Amino acid sequence: MANSQEFVSRRIHSLLGLVPIGLFLLVHLVANYSATRGAEAFNSTVTFMESLPILIVLEFVFIYIPLLFHAIYGIYIAFQAKSNVGNFGYLRNHLFLWQRISGIITLIFVAWHVWQTRIQIAMGTEFNYDLMASILSNPAMVVFYVIGVLAAVFHFSNGIWSFLVHWGITVGPRSQRLASYFTLVIFVVVSFIGIRAITAFIQ
């Protein structure tokens, strides 16, 4: 039997990107979106999230561990490629490069974001609308957050396209083209939700 460790790791990497990480991204951005209905609405969403039972276990099993695996293995994948968009300027080749760039940007953003929010909470800060509003009162932070969210959503949308290929769902060129349009729509819609939520914290 051939050594298929690499194969299994890649498949797990691909699967984790969609479930649970992609799903978590959607839930997170939709939850943020409640801020568009005011501080009250956002704070009650936060209270609901914090009221979930065994929250810390859920966080580790569905967020931290999958995310760490996806991130660390993803760095290895990203730096293994030797980009050649100069000679091969096709759309998919550009997206291949941007999938890797957006992954690295997302990783930097998420690390910073976790430090600013989750770790501060763990150290005793109370999390609410005002905390985010004070972070986003800095214009540089707004830019950083917008870039971070766009990178994450791009990585997620284009990742769905790759997932469909890696799992043999879209096989022929026609279904792959259709998947490109589909994931483009996802990118536009989810980006809107994400950025609209950021602007809701700017006073």
Place this chain on the structure above:
Amino acid sequence: MADKLVHLIITRQDTPDSTPYKEEFKVPYRPNMNVISALMEIQRNPVNAQGQKTKPVIWESNCLEEVCGACSMVINGKPRQACSALVDKLEQPIRIEPMSTFPVQRDLSVDRSRMFDALKRVKAWIPIDGTYDLGPGPRMPEVDRQWAYELSKCMTCGVCLEACPNVNEKSPFIGPFAISQVRLFNQHPTGAMNKHERLEALMGEGGIAECGNSQNCVQACPKGIPLTTSIAHMNKETNKYALKRFFFS
């Protein structure tokens, strides 16, 4: 017409370990020239653009009709066969380099052994030998034969490896062509009898998992082989096989 010249800039290398360098040539133009005939002009009269006598440029070629794959080289940035690269259709100066994915032997001649090793690894053949006469194999449906024929056009030329961003010195990827060949031999009714061996090879080191879907291979393939379709199809087959192996054996 005798004074019309073809301007070539060739990346040369004297030995497998020496440093590559560029040399310019201006060879007399003839109608309907291809890159091979321009290289043959240099062979006939090995004088560079500065008028100095130099070593003739080494390259490989056989069929001269884009079916053997031997004369692949990077022409104006794109890997392709020199025989089907017509001078009239190329921007001048024509930049010619060896395919950097492979070890250069000399000038434009590269060692494509890794491709043949990859074919051996995925067992890209159909075993038909037995200790006695096995008789005729099962028939192949005509509809399958038609698309399998398209896959069989692969000439191991190396263009898909050169175009792939995941085939490089940091990665063990065997390349898109080998995955497509597994699809070809697994589709064959007799070849299908050993398909698990090829699937296991694809799941091994440097196998199908290394594909990052840049899809350059299908754009670059001179034979128009649907490489990305083959890869996605083999993704499905290897996943099915892996799950079956995990749960049922």
